[in-house]
Amino acid sequence: MWLGLWLSIFGLAVxxxxxxxxPVALPQAYAKYLSIAALAALxxxxxxxxxxxxxxxxxxxxISGFISNVLLAAGLAYAGDRLGMDLYLAAVVAFGVRLFQNxxxxxxxxxxxxxxxxxxxx
Numbered sequence: 073m074w075l076g077l078w079l080s081i082f083g084l085a086v087x088x089x090x091x092x093x094x095p096v097a098l099p100q101a102y103a104k105y106l107s108i109a110a111l112a113a114l115x116x117x118x119x120x121x122x123x124x125x126x127x128x129x130x131x132x133x134x135i136s137g138f139i140s141n142v143l144l145a146a147g148l149a150y151a152g153d154r155l156g157m158d159l160y161l162a163a164v165v166a167f168g169v170r171l172f173q174n175x176x177x178x179x180x181x182x183x184x185x186x187x188x189x190x191x192x193x194x
Contacts, residue, residue: 104149104160111167112141118174125181141167 098106116138123129145163152159 104153105146108145108149108160108163108167109142111164111171112145113138115167115170115174116141118171118178122174122177122181125178 116134119137120129120134123134145160145167148163149160
């Protein structure tokens, strides 16, 4: 378990270093798609962390959820662009709500764990 955590942190650090050192200029037209992709990725990551803490993490569910989140969000953004509507906002709101819910659950779990570790039994 710890090896996977450290490998994930190492991979994230390597990705950040590479991303900051490779200059990439994307057209402004893709800003909606990138913001939704980032939110979908964060939603999947926080959902995976939550599932791991609850001891029901499944790699197949994590990967399929990540891919389906990204495809649905990108599809909404694309359809909205074609229809002249901001449908991507639906995905932004949905992912935003789920991100904050997962973060709150993770925070509560860590606080409870820390609280019980200190010997408090309330």
